[in-house]
Amino acid sequence: MSAFRALLLSFVYCSPVVAAEFFTSGRIIGRGNTSVAQYAGAQGGRFNPATLAETNSTFQLRPLEFNGIVGENVVSTISDIQSHDFSSNDSNKVISFVRKFGDKFGERHYGRFELIPLATQIFRFEAMPFVINQSYIEINRPTIPEFDFDVDTLAGINLAYGYDFNGKFKVGGAVRPTYHHELEGALTFTDLIDLENLESEEISKAASGFGIGVDAGVLWTPTATLRLGAVVQNIGGMGYLSSDGSPSVLLQSTSIGGAYAYKMSRWDFNFLADVKHLENPDGEHWIQLLNLGAEFGRQLFTRDLDIGLTAGLYDGNTSYGLFVDLWLARVELAKYTEEIGRQPGVKRDKRLTMTISSSMTL
Amino acid sequence: MQFLRFILISSILMSCSDNLIPLNESPSNDRDRLELAETYLNERDYPKALEVLQNVEVDSNRARVLTVAATLGGVGFSIWDIILDVIDNQSSGEKISPDNFFDSLSTSVFGEDTKAERIAAIGSSIDLLLAAPDSSDADVANLNCFLGGILGVVSVEDGSAAITSVSSSLTTIQNSAVGAGASRDECPGVTELETSLATLSEVQTNLQRVFASTANCSLVNTDGSSLNSIETKLKALETNGDQGCEAQPDCGDSAACQAQSLSCVSAIVVDDSSVAGDGQVSSCELVQNCLGNNCF
Numbered sequence: 016m017s018a019f020r021a022l023l024l025s026f027v028y029c030s031p032v033v034a035a036e037f038f039t040s041g042r043i044i045g046r047g048n049t050s051v052a053q054y055a056g057a058q059g060g061r062f063n064p065a066t067l068a069e070t071n072s073t074f075q076l077r078p079l080e081f082n083g084i085v086g087e088n089v090v091s092t093i094s095d096i097q098s099h100d101f102s103s104n105d106s107n108k109v110i111s112f113v114r115k116f117g118d119k120f121g122e123r124h125y126g127r128f129e130l131i132p133l134a135t136q137i138f139r140f141e142a143m144p145f146v147i148n149q150s151y152i153e154i155n156r157p158t159i160p161e162f163d164f165d166v167d168t169l170a171g172i173n174l175a176y177g178y179d180f181n182g183k184f185k186v187g188g189a190v191r192p193t194y195h196h197e198l199e200g201a202l203t204f205t206d207l208i209d210l211e212n213l214e215s216e217e218i219s220k221a222a223s224g225f226g227i228g229v230d231a232g233v234l235w236t237p238t239a240t241l242r243l244g245a246v247v248q249n250i251g252g253m254g255y256l257s258s259d260g261s262p263s264v265l266l267q268s269t270s271i272g273g274a275y276a277y278k279m280s281r282w283d284f285n286f287l288a289d290v291k292h293l294e295n296p297d298g299e300h301w302i303q304l305l306n307l308g309a310e311f312g313r314q315l316f317t318r319d320l321d322i323g324l325t326a327g328l329y330d331g332n333t334s335y336g337l338f339v340d341l342w343l344a345r346v347e348l349a350k351y352t353e354e355i356g357r358q359p360g361v362k363r364d365k366r367l368t369m370t371i372s373s374s375m376t377l
Numbered sequence: 378m379q380f381l382r383f384i385l386i387s388s389i390l391m392s393c394s395d396n397l398i399p400l401n402e403s404p405s406n407d408r409d410r411l412e413l414a415e416t417y418l419n420e421r422d423y424p425k426a427l428e429v430l431q432n433v434e435v436d437s438n439r440a441r442v443l444t445v446a447a448t449l450g451g452v453g454f455s456i457w458d459i460i461l462d463v464i465d466n467q468s469s470g471e472k473i474s475p476d477n478f479f480d481s482l483s484t485s486v487f488g489e490d491t492k493a494e495r496i497a498a499i500g501s502s503i504d505l506l507l508a509a510p511d512s513s514d515a516d517v518a519n520l521n522c523f524l525g526g527i528l529g530v531v532s533v534e535d536g537s538a539a540i541t542s543v544s545s546s547l548t549t550i551q552n553s554a555v556g557a558g559a560s561r562d563e564c565p566g567v568t569e570l571e572t573s574l575a576t577l578s579e580v581q582t583n584l585q586r587v588f589a590s591t592a593n594c595s596l597v598n599t600d601g602s603s604l605n606s607i608e609t610k611l612k613a614l615e616t617n618g619d620q621g622c623e624a625q626p627d628c629g630d631s632a633a634c635q636a637q638s639l640s641c642v643s644a645i646v647v648d649d650s651s652v653a654g655d656g657q658v659s660s661c662e663l664v665q666n667c668l669g670n671n672c673f
Contacts, residue, residue, distance in 0.1 A: 113461060114461060117457060117458075117461075120418075120419040120421075121415075121416060121418075121419025121420065155415060155418070155419055156415065156418050156419065156443075156446045157418070157419070157421060157450070157455050157457045158418070158445075158446045158447075158449040158450040158454060158455050158456060158457070159442070159445065159446045159449065159456050159520060160456060160457045160460075203516060203519065203520070204456055204457070204460060204523075205519040205520065205522075205523050205596060206519075207460070207473075208460065208473055208474065208475055208478045208596075209474065209475050209595065209596060217515075298408075300401075356412050356413075356416070357408065357409055357412060358400075358401050358404060358409050358412070358413070359399075359400070359401070360399055360400030360401065361400065361401075361409075361412055361413055361416050362412070362416055
């Protein structure tokens with residue numbers, strides 16, 4: 016029965032992957048992950064530090080922001096677990112439960128959370144502590160099964176500043192001291208039946224390190240409704256000042272984008288387009304670099320849209336969502352599909368994301 | 378009212394999320410081919426996986442492992458199912474280990490109607506893995522060892538049956554031989570012996586694969602003192618079978634043994650290449666040294 020335990024544990028013991036996107040939010044993902052030239056808001060600084068130059072507030076405290084992403088496969092598996100009667104010791108029931116996983120080959124069980132406590136903005140300077148964990152496990156090849164798992168944790172503080180040259184041209188920069196820990200591994204079926212003699216080093220590899228990422232962004236707003244921007248994240252790649260093992264280098268990512276606002280009497284339409292990860296280190300299909308999005312919403316009691324719908328093209332797939340400011344907290348929901356493979360359609364993972372954030376602005 | 382409309386539209390949008398770009402079924406490089414092949418494997422579309430893998434240009438361990446997965450899947454052989462079946466049949470609380478696993482394994486995993494094709498698939502899979510660019514890497518070596526153990530289960534059973542058949546054919550020849558038994562004409566039943574030997578030769582080929590794939594691996598290891606059922610049989614085969622091959626074997630006074638001294642028999646049984654203790658058991662060694670069913 017130890018094999019069962021290993022199997023079950025391997026589903027619980029989730030994940031490291033270097034985040035394709037350092038920061039995320041439900042609203043941004045819902046509109047196709049477009050963020051480079053987005054309108055100023057509480058989330059602007061971390062995606063393009065130049066947007067901090069547009070802030071009109073002297074002080075803003077965001078007590079807590081939580082971004083969570085969960086794959087639909089995780090939801091399905093949790094549902095399977097909940098529907099199973101674990102109080103019974105009937106081995107047939109245990110086996111029938113494990114057999115359910117026979118339908119999950121190739122499905123990635125993915126989860127991610129992003130915790131941002133006590134982010135503080137003073138004039139055009141922002142200090143934003145963060146903890147990000149991204150994890151997955153997947154089973155592949157039913158004829159000769161293998162479990163792959165990956166757990167990636169990043170913790171640090173994002174220090175960003177924006178400068179306005181002439182009202183139309185803004186620049187910004189960010190430095191991000193970051194501790195990075197990653198754990199990755201694979202458990203084959205032969206490991207499973209020889210679990211007693213298996214050393215953890217044989218199936219997993221852990222590495223960690225401390226480094227400083229540097230970002231730079233520009234924003235050009237030729238008219239009140241048109242915005243064009245560019246941002247380079249982790250300039251030169253974030254290496255490590257000190258490390259244990261060989262953690263993955265966080266690669267430089269350059270993105271360009273634009274946004275256009277179409278204002279109606281009460282409701283606004285925002286259209287956004289980004290081309291992200293221009294370096295394209297994995298040789299992905301061009302459609303996976305293109306991000307298109309739109310949001311339809313209106314202001315109620317803040318300077319940002321307080322309620323709205325989002326839709327977009329993200330990673331060659333459609334995305335949808337909504338967001339609403341409930342005064343005490345802002346809630347953003349989105350449904351999207353991540354292309355895990357290098358080529359469109361090879362390996363898609365449907366995901367749900369939710370952001371809950373609160374802020375106090377003076 | 379506006380808020381209700383907002384909720385309605387958002388519900389409709391949230392209910393549909395799908396891809397816009399179709400799958401490219403003809404990738405232009407090996408990395409994408411391997412990725413696509415794995416996708417097909419996970420979808421249990423083994424013919425398509427094999428089709429993609431045939432276009433892989435650069436040989437690699439991963440390409441070989443995926444080809445093995447597709448080959449086994451093509452004949453309905455799933456290790457996932459086998460492991461679950463074995464665990465299912467184990468008594469409650471029993472720890473799973475390689476010994477318990479192989480002790481619990483039976484030839485039923487090959488099926489009645491699918492036995493020949495599954496044996497062939499495993500055999501070709503072992504050959505593929507033995508010739509892998511880095512065949513000593515743990516992922517390839519352990520998989521190969523595991524397949525060797527499974528092939529061993531059926532091969533020792535088939536070997537035992539083949540030896541019985543050969544023994545029967547030899548007894549028939551000994552009892553019906555005329556003259557000195559120097560030619561086929563003087564040995565009625567020699568055709569049946571050839572048929573039995575052909576079957577034995579197939580088994581011997583598989584046994585060679587078993588020995589090659591299980592050499593230097595921990596899952597199937599005949600060196601220790603505590604041996605599982607397949608390790609016990611392989612050790613017996615190696616110890617008793619690998620004793621060389623003689624033109625005039627000294628194997629007792631049974632009719633089957635005596636028949637081997639007939640020229641019509643030795644002409645088709647004896648080979649000059651069999652060497653005692655070389656770690657390989659030839660067909661001739663099986664016939665001469667295993668007639669007493671002391672090898673399986």
